[in-house]
Amino acid sequence: MNPRHLLRMSKWARRPPSEARVKLVIGIIVACLVLAGIEWLVGWPDWLTLNGDPRGRVGF
Template structure:
């Protein structure tokens, strides 16, 4: 483990992030999981698939 990560963890322990920041991070993670779940259940939309242009 890199010593920089130990310093960063010590700083977070002394000054934890605000509740708003924690909610934001969990919200972004939840949004990513929702998008992944939708794609897993229904597949990739056909209109988002790139097509090769024939010259």
């Protein structure tokens, strides 16, 4: 393990993040999961799909 990670973990143990920061991170994770669930249930819309070249280049 990188010593930098150990220093960061010790800093977090001494001064944990605020409740507002934890709520923000959890809110972002929930929003991402909701969007992924909607995409999984409904599917990817055709208007968001790029019309690409078969070789992988995007044609303009």
